[in-house]
Amino acid sequence: MKKRIFFDKYEEMRFISHLDMLRFVDRLLKKAHIPMKYTQGFHPRPRISLGNPISLGTEAFNELMDIELLEPMTNEEVLEKINSAAVPGFRVNKVETVEDKISIADIYTNALFQIEGSKEDIDILENLFNQNEIIERKEKKGKMSERNLGERVKDFSRFQNTINLELVNTSPNSFLILAGVDIKNVHIIKKGYKI
The missing domain is CATH 3.30.70 (Alpha-Beta Plaits)
Known part of the structure; x- marks a missing residue:
């Protein structure tokens, strides 16, 4: 099950790089107990996809990421669990279920x-x-x-x-x-x- 997450990254979080953002999201989803799907191979990674990189120091609102879940969850559950981690400078505004396989970067140009x-x-x-x-x-x-x-x-x-x-x-x-x-x-x- 694929979920599209609309989030804000502001204040001190604007100094997190694109690669650090992926690591941060990985830890955040674990902390929020979101059951993630992982890639296959020697170094399994959670299936997380961000949009185009945000320049360091830029605050971003209604930014996007896609995640793939191992188990079904409602959009409200995902939003509530992630925001319950209460990370300063990071907030989820909306979660949608996505049926297609089109990447964020191809839609949101x-x-x-x-x-x-x-x-x-x-x-x-x-x-x-x-x-x-x-x-x-x-x-x-x-x-x-x-x-x-x-x-x-x-x-x-x-x-x-x-x-x-x-x-x-x-x-x-x-x-x-x-x-x-x-x-x-x-x-x-x-x-x-x-x-």
Whole structure:
């Protein structure tokens, strides 16, 4: 039985990396006594699948993970048991039963972000997002490659010193690097997904 869990990761939990998040969820599910299905082989792992990685330091709301259960449980039971562990900075909002085998990353491609910062930094970012093309150049193994990140910006708006973005399979960090804005000087919130 596959369950899709919608959760928030905020405050100190925003400094947990993607791999650490998998380890954290594994321990949390054990602590909550959720009967998990495991992979086969020499090193069995619980069947947990997260969406696209969240950049370190980014708060994320309505983030997603899929888990596979060994025994049937209601959505309410799963939600109540996980939240009963009362982990600061982590909360489950909703649990759904999923029948299909489509991965989270294939369904939820468009993420909503909010970037807050100083007027100067937000001005720089606004100028970047107003460009027709936002070209990122990278060198790998002596070869230069480039891609137009502008194609991944589905929507953006500004209100005072906050930019709201809808991005397709891209982290806002790529745009901050291009704009020369220090990631430590802004506050990024991932607000969920648009389907």
